[in-house]
Amino acid sequence: MKYDLVVVGGGPAGLAAAIEARKNGVERIVLIERDRELGGILQQCIHNGFGLHVFGEQLTGPEYAERFINELNNLKIEYLTNTMVLEINDKKEVYILNQELGFRRIEAKAIILSMGCRERTRGAIGIPGFRPAGIFTAGTAQRFINIEGYMVGKKVVILGSGDIGLIMARRLTLEGAKVLAVVELMPYSTGLTRNIVQCLHDYNIPLFFEHTVIDIKGKNRVEGVTIAKVDNNRVPIRGTEVFYECDTLLLSVGLIPENELSRNAGIEIDARTSGPFVNESMETSIEGIFACGNVVHVHDLVDFVTQEAQRAGRGAARYIKGEAIDNGVVIRTVNGNGIRYIVPQKLRLENLNDEINLFMRVDNIYNNCRLDVKLDGKIIKSFKKRKVTPGEMETVKLKKSDLSTYNDCSLSIEVVKE
Amino acid sequence: MKRHEFVCIMCPMGCNLEVLEDEDVILVKGNQCKRGYEYGVKEISNPTRVLTSTVILKNSYLRRLPVKSDGEIPKGMIKDCVKFLSKIEVSAPVKMGDVIHKNILGTGVDIVSTRTVE
Ligand SMILES: Cc1cc2nc3c(=O)[nH]c(=O)nc-3n(C[C@H](O)[C@H](O)[C@H](O)COP(=O)(O)OP(=O)(O)OC[C@H]3O[C@@H](n4cnc5c(N)ncnc54)[C@H](O)[C@@H]3O)c2cc1C
Numbered sequence: 001m002k003y004d005l006v007v008v009g010g011g012p013a014g015l016a017a018a019i020e021a022r023k024n025g026v027e028r029i030v031l032i033e034r035d036r037e038l039g040g041i042l043q044q045c046i047h048n049g050f051g052l053h054v055f056g057e058q059l060t061g062p063e064y065a066e067r068f069i070n071e072l073n074n075l076k077i078e079y080l081t082n083t084m085v086l087e088i089n090d091k092k093e094v095y096i097l098n099q100e101l102g103f104r105r106i107e108a109k110a111i112i113l114s115m116g117c118r119e120r121t122r123g124a125i126g127i128p129g130f131r132p133a134g135i136f137t138a139g140t141a142q143r144f145i146n147i148e149g150y151m152v153g154k155k156v157v158i159l160g161s162g163d164i165g166l167i168m169a170r171r172l173t174l175e176g177a178k179v180l181a182v183v184e185l186m187p188y189s190t191g192l193t194r195n196i197v198q199c200l201h202d203y204n205i206p207l208f209f210e211h212t213v214i215d216i217k218g219k220n221r222v223e224g225v226t227i228a229k230v231d232n233n234r235v236p237i238r239g240t241e242v243f244y245e246c247d248t249l250l251l252s253v254g255l256i257p258e259n260e261l262s263r264n265a266g267i268e269i270d271a272r273t274s275g276p277f278v279n280e281s282m283e284t285s286i287e288g289i290f291a292c293g294n295v296v297h298v299h300d301l302v303d304f305v306t307q308e309a310q311r312a313g314r315g316a317a318r319y320i321k322g323e324a325i326d327n328g329v330v331i332r333t334v335n336g337n338g339i340r341y342i343v344p345q346k347l348r349l350e351n352l353n354d355e356i357n358l359f360m361r362v363d364n365i366y367n368n369c370r371l372d373v374k375l376d377g378k379i380i381k382s383f384k385k386r387k388v389t390p391g392e393m394e395t396v397k398l399k400k401s402d403l404s405t406y407n408d409c410s411l412s413i414e415v416v417k418e
Numbered sequence: 419m420k421r422h423e424f425v426c427i428m429c430p431m432g433c434n435l436e437v438l439e440d441e442d443v444i445l446v447k448g449n450q451c452k453r454g455y456e457y458g459v460k461e462i463s464n465p466t467r468v469l470t471s472t473v474i475l476k477n478s479y480l481r482r483l484p485v486k487s488d489g490e491i492p493k494g495m496i497k498d499c500v501k502f503l504s505k506i507e508v509s510a511p512v513k514m515g516d517v518i519h520k521n522i523l524g525t526g527v528d529i530v531s532t533r534t535v536e
Binding site: 036043046047048049052058060061062063065066145146147148149174175176192193194196197198202300301392 | 424532
């Protein structure tokens with residue numbers, strides 16, 4: 001099988017990338033999804049709040065997905081569901097497997113990776129205790145309840161205050177369960193403030209900062225969990241233990257970009273994001289292989305996933321048509337004080353159309369601050385911010401003209417307190 | 419004058435609102451847009467929310483159909499509405515936007531499907 005472009009993963013990132021590539025003139029595209037349907041994680045996110053930036057209205061996850069799926073169909077873009085991509089390599093060969101075609105090799109001119117991310121599990125955070133039934137990641141519980149129609153428990157404790165945990169606190173409550181507490185290790189939430197309000201405050205669910213689960217009781221089924229306060233080094237403080245009787249523990253303790261395929265292909269991974277290093281066109285360290293969405297870095301808003309995916313789609317189209325410019329000024333992005341990472345990591349100036357959005361996360365909560373953008377040490381732009389927090393991705397929009405330079409150089413962004 | 423503090427939930431900005439209430443005036447501060455103003459006023463008079471949930475789906479490989487309220491429902495009625503919906507059954511095919519239940523619990527708001535299932 002031969003295609004111009006293979007898109008791996010049919011979530012919002014893959015959908016938007018395929019659509020944008022077609023709009024930019026790419027003919028033979030195939031999108032491959034291992035699940036039985038397109039839409040990715042959005043199909044289980046039945047709550048609203050998606051699409052405010054892209055559509056100017058509040059859509060639910062399935063509605064947001066359906067708009068893109070319809071467009072994919074209108075543009076007659078081929079796709080395969082129930083199909084797993086097993087391997088890709090630097091020669092841009094894609095190995096797939098499904099029940100009808102069996103094992104197949106696809107030759108592609110370009111590949112876009114959009115495999116999304118995975119939830120961290122109990123193993124990743126090491127909670128002591130037995131391994132009884134009743135411990136789920138929040139996303140798994142979400143899929144059980146919203147798609148498969150199974151309830152996961154009656155009395156629930158949630159560890160982690162990321163958006164998925166918060167959304168599930170409300171969902172479980174509405175479905176008749178009692179959510180006893182949401183427990184967060186850090187002194188701040190990694191979820192959006194609006195979710196704390198509408199998911200916890202609305203239902204009087206307590207949120208404990210600087211607390212963690214130190215023990216799980218129960219051999220066959222969870223019978224309860226012990227929670228303790230932690231000190232500045234995140235070590236449990238003796239004497240602060242409280243036991244909660246419950247039958248279910250949900251974990252919402254972070255997401256990790258899913259990059260097995262990328263790693264095996266030899267794509268360089270940035271340790272800060274756990275996703276590939278990418279340039280302004282979302283191209284990875286292997287020419288012609290692009291990446292977008294949660295596989296690159298974990299986004300909190302799907303709108304930004306879509307924007308980033310459109311950039312990947314345009315980049316792949318330009319690459320396929322031989323229009324990408326690879327020799328010219330290169331600007332590398334480096335994190336200054338207070339910044340955890342910046343995506344993209346590399347900008348090839350000549351390939352920028354008129355402007356570029358840089359995505360980043362800060363390392364702490366800062367009130368009334370500035371984000372200073374420096375090109376080779378000189379401030380070229382400064383953005384005032386009332387509040388930045390690690391839970392909410394920041395974006396900075398720069399014009400190509402802001403970046404005018406004749407030499408390779410570095411661009412840094414730092415948080416400055418006012 | 420009564421003073422309330424809210425975090426606006428109309429968009430991901432999450433503005434901190436200060437709402438001042440007198441006998442016949444309501445003042446909203448801290449909002450960055452009109453939606454925030456409206457949210458502030460509503461939150462002290464009649465707080466409402468969009469409801470999202472699922473209903474039982476028959477005749478499909480999916481067991482649940484996601485639905486939402488076609489408008490906002492008084493906050494205090496959300497739980498009862500979800501309970502009511504959990505007993506409703508629909509059969510595929512269904513289109514996104516199809517009305518699944520009219521005027522839920524007399525709120526004047528319809529429940530619509532949020533996805534198409536062939
Ligand atoms: C529980 C939850 C709640 C959220 N709530 C909100 C919200 O309220 N508002 C908002 O704006 N955003 C929200 N988000 C964020 C947003 O949904 C995600 O950022 C977005 O879905 C990421 O898109 P993606 O396409 O990168 O990944 P995904 O949606 O995860 O899609 C990746 C797809 O790739 C497929 N795949 C992976 N590996 C392979 C392979 N080897 N072969 C074939 N297919 C493969 C997967 O099956 C999946 O369908 C939420 C996310 C989650 C998880």
